[in-house]
Amino acid sequence: MKVFVSVDAVARALGAEELAWALIREAEARGLPLDITTVGSRGMTWLEPLVEIEEDGVRHAYGPVTAEDVPALLDGSFPGHGPTEEIPFFARQTRLTFARCGVIDPLSLDAFEAHGGLAGLNAALADPASIVPAMIDSGLRGRGGAGFPTGIKWRTVAEAQAERKYIVCNADEGDSGTFADRMLIEGDPFSLIEGMAIAGIGVGATMGYVYLRSEYPDAIATMTRAVEIARAAGLLGDSVLGAGPAFDMEVRVGAGAYVCGEETSLLNSLEGKRGVVRAKPPLPALEGLFGKPTVVNNVISLATVPVIFERGAAFYASFGLGRSRGTIPLQIAGNVRFGGLFETAFGMPLGEIVTGIAGGTRSGRPVKAVQVGGPLGAYHPVADFDTPFGYEEFDGSGGLVGHAGLVVFDDTVDMAQQARFAFEFCALESCGKCTPCRVGSVRGVETIDRWIAGEDMRELVLDLCDTLKDGSLCALGGFTSYPVRSAVMFFPEDFEQDREVAQ
Template identity: 70%
Template structure:
């Protein structure tokens, strides 16, 4: 029997190691030969640990599995109470369009043989048959935009670096996934690391870079282990090194571990940290594409942006651009978290409404209470009430509704949530995480917390003061931290005024 047991952080946190040991113990007790593959997660957190058994009719899923459930996996798997059938038939999974995450949870993350057998390296081989300018044009035509926050067109960034002269260029992968409710970067690195390596190698060929760095947060120890192991395997397999796949230019990658400062998710702060300096934002210009890491032309892309490149090169720009709406092309890995009945990663083409995602895909709240608010875009994203649930998942669409997609983390709140407390948390988060570079962020966030406390105490002048302060932060901050903090604060006040009124009345 072949067992697939996730080695993803979420599965480990929910007992996957204990389940593996129980399977090994049971096999030893029965004198039965087994083979265990530690795969990535399929992304359905409420079913973890999700165990799959490969049988004559394919893989059957069981979940969530506890050690006590293991004997039944050997005795009568077909009638096991945890049996789910093939993963591909589970409704949450079947409704997805998996392009970037097509192999995640399907393969052994550290098997190049598995990776190749499921289409890996096809994009890199295609890139080696193209001129660098053709690669850049293909990425541009696909409509791929940054999946880490601002949604900047990836092809434009690559062309800027490709057109820059310099003795050395760099590809920097921003894996400092710090937004609350986000885990797509971690899930990809732990479940399909060669996809990221392949995407970075393609980027290097396209712009003339020979060195790449993965800036990975220290809070992801499992991802660090998997990425370092995958890079060593890729070197030994000829994917990285003096000649990519034996015929291409030189390109190599190194993992650098950050200390967990939220502001280092901003690209210029990241570059400072990568250079061994204090993680503070840089003034622009110059742009990192012109003077980035060590003052050289540098591509800085998010994990998902780079990991989406191989499928674009493999299937073509038109195939990828065929998904989505408006200027938001391709697929987006939406991370469902918070008070959700079905939490996990859902990859889909842009265009699904927020209401369909929350009510249908996520199944509403885990508590069974009504959904009150949804925050999209991490701790700096706006709180959307049900009145805005018809907003389509697209960059411009969310911007037009007063929010942002950011890293596509969706955090669901039920009707017991106190939005004044949530607004205070957002402002306090900025005060704690500010790098201290600019006054609106460093000082404004502290004054903002004080002003929200005045609102809670019933000060009638405080709401207007807070609005003015938020305008100052938005206009004067050098990075997204201070500039976007007004989104959750003002959206909480605008859409949920009753929470602020009740606090005032309680104070009186």
């Protein structure tokens, strides 16, 4: 019997380990030969822990499965969901970056290669001069949130003259409602290694760092092991795959500071300093880690590189909408029936994602707000549901795509409290370098408290939002205005209601 068990952190957090042991014990007791493969997540987290049983070469999904369900599962009496890839949530996706995630053993380099791994790296090695132009042609934009064209960034680093350059992978995925980086690293870490190696060859960098947040112990363990395996196999080291230049990499663990997801703060942290933001310019592409030219890219950006070289820049660019090319792994979270990771071409309207894909709220109550892009993203009302998912489209609706996390709230949410939380979070996580962020966030909490207590503070709050947006050095202070302003503009009744209650 061929069985696949998800051991992604979300599956483990719901008892996947106990389940796997129960499967092994029960199969042994029955004398049933069992071939278990541990895999990452398929992304359908409401089915976790997910068990897949191969029947006639097709994987069938069962989940959530607990250790107590194992006898029924082996009897064949446990209800399943049919072929995994025919489940609507899965069938409707376009999986390019996450093609292998949940399919293969994350730490099997053989399985990785058998499923298309290293094809992109080999293609890139055959024509290194084409790497940067191909990245530009692919239209890939930074998936960490800024949306800057990845190929342009690489070109700047490639053209910089220096004896040492770096590739830094930003895996400090601190935004609430986002987990694509974690899932990719736990489910297909070699694709990130492959992407970083291609980046290194393309720009002339010989060393890479993955800056991974300490809140992800499972991802740290998987990534560290994957780097060791890749090095032992010659994928990393003095000559990439024995055919290319030198490229090696190392995993570095963050220390709980949200602001280190900002690229210059991350670089300071990697250097062993306080994670304080640096003023730009100089751009990290020219003076980055230890003052050397550095590519700083998000996990998803780098893990998407291999498929661009495996299938061609034009293929990747053929997906998407407007200037948002390719696919985006949406992370659907919060109060939803069907949450998880949904990779699709840009362009799907927000309402289709929330209602059609996620099935509305888990509580069954009406959706009131959807925060898109993490704690620094806007709260969108249902009136925004026709906005297509794309960088410019969300910018036009007063929000941002960010790291493509969506957090759904039902009608019990108090938006005045959410606005207060945005300021509170900014105050808590501010690195302290610039005054609007450090002081403005604290004044923001106080001002909203006075508003809730009965005074009309609307103008002052909006003015403070402008100060933060225009005067902060980085996105933490600057974008805190998004959740606050959107809450004030789209949900004014929550602020007035609190005020009336107070009076």
